[in-house]
Amino acid sequence: MGKRVLLGALAILLVIAAAYASFYIAPEERTMGVVQRIFYFHVGSAWAGMDAFLVCFICNLLYIWKREQKYDWLGVAAAEVGLVLTTVVLITGPIWAKPAWGIYWTWDARLTSTFVLWLLYVSYLLLRTLVEEPDRRALLSSLFGVFAFIDVPLVFGAIRWWRTQHPAPVIMGGPGSGLDPTMNKVFFFSVFAMHVLTVFLLVERYGLEKMKSEVDVLQREAEAL
Amino acid sequence: MKNLNSVFAAYIIGWGVFFLFYVSIAKRTSDLRTEIERLKNSVTRK
Numbered sequence: 001m002g003k004r005v006l007l008g009a010l011a012i013l014l015v016i017a018a019a020y021a022s023f024y025i026a027p028e029e030r031t032m033g034v035v036q037r038i039f040y041f042h043v044g045s046a047w048a049g050m051d052a053f054l055v056c057f058i059c060n061l062l063y064i065w066k067r068e069q070k071y072d073w074l075g076v077a078a079a080e081v082g083l084v085l086t087t088v089v090l091i092t093g094p095i096w097a098k099p100a101w102g103i104y105w106t107w108d109a110r111l112t113s114t115f116v117l118w119l120l121y122v123s124y125l126l127l128r129t130l131v132e133e134p135d136r137r138a139l140l141s142s143l144f145g146v147f148a149f150i151d152v153p154l155v156f157g158a159i160r161w162w163r164t165q166h167p168a169p170v171i172m173g174g175p176g177s178g179l180d181p182t183m184n185k186v187f188f189f190s191v192f193a194m195h196v197l198t199v200f201l202l203v204e205r206y207g208l209e210k211m212k213s214e215v216d217v218l219q220r221e222a223e224a225l
Numbered sequence: 226m227k228n229l230n231s232v233f234a235a236y237i238i239g240w241g242v243f244f245l246f247y248v249s250i251a252k253r254t255s256d257l258r259t260e261i262e263r264l265k266n267s268v269t270r271k
Contacts, residue, residue: 019236035228038235045239084246091242092235099228197243204250211257218264225268 004203011200014193018044018186026186038096040187042089043171044194046114049085052078052198053121053152060145063138069213072138075145076128077205081198083121090118101165109158110166117155120148134216 022040029036059075062068093111094104105111124144131137159166170177171187179187 015240023232033227035231037232041236041239081246084242088239088242092239095231095235095238099231201243201246201250204247204254208250208254208257211254211261215257215260215264218261218268222264222267 004200004207007196007200007203011193011197014196018190018193021186021189026183027180029183032100035096035099038092040190042092042096043187044190045085045088045092047191048194048198049082049089050152050156051195052082052085052202053117053149055202056082056121056145057149057152060142060149063142064146067135067139069134069138072142073209073213074202074206075142076125077202077209079121079124079145080205081201083118083125084201085194085198086114086118086121089114106165108164108166109162110155110164113151113155113158117148117151120151124148134213 018040022037026037026040028034056075056078059071059078063071063075093114097106098104124141127144128137128141131140158164159169168177170179178184
């Protein structure tokens, strides 16, 4: 309990510090102006979301291989946290797009593949509500999770492989890409803060899944008596 | 400071989503704790 509270407090402090740095330390971008400050929160959430889906994918593979419940618990926790982070990406993106592009949304490769990713993980969570038997639910959702993860590299590569309305990558974008050194520091600090928040939410959500399993066991015991 | 409202909207809505998610986890955890207590009592009584 104590460690969880500390982790939560650390996550909140880091997220507030990252917002402060985005507003007051990062210099203003020349063409987009103040609205570019959404970048630090938007991309930080996107990277943390991708990493949550990576954790989910690894846990899905480990469950298929070892059939241990802890991998199913962490897999579903990571899927839900990743989905929340992707929801934030899908909300903050259009808020940034409207002043920058003049439109909230366009069906380009990056935006469409991100929306499909969101739908895939909503389906992952819905699938779990349809299967009652715990082992069968864990196996089916793990198999579906492995399939759903295929979209993650597509989201990552969309702005590298195809011409899109979405800006070209400024990080890992190859020659000519990159950020001002201060922007770069603020960006990586924001990414770090979002990852600490992700770990905190994962720990909390994992604990919930563990308790659900305890309820299942107690219900079976109560029915057997 | 054109578009400052958009920046504030993005941060506030984003934080709101995280906050609501955390509240939903806390609520579900509290419900499960009550359910575990109820089931433990029912198993003990039987």
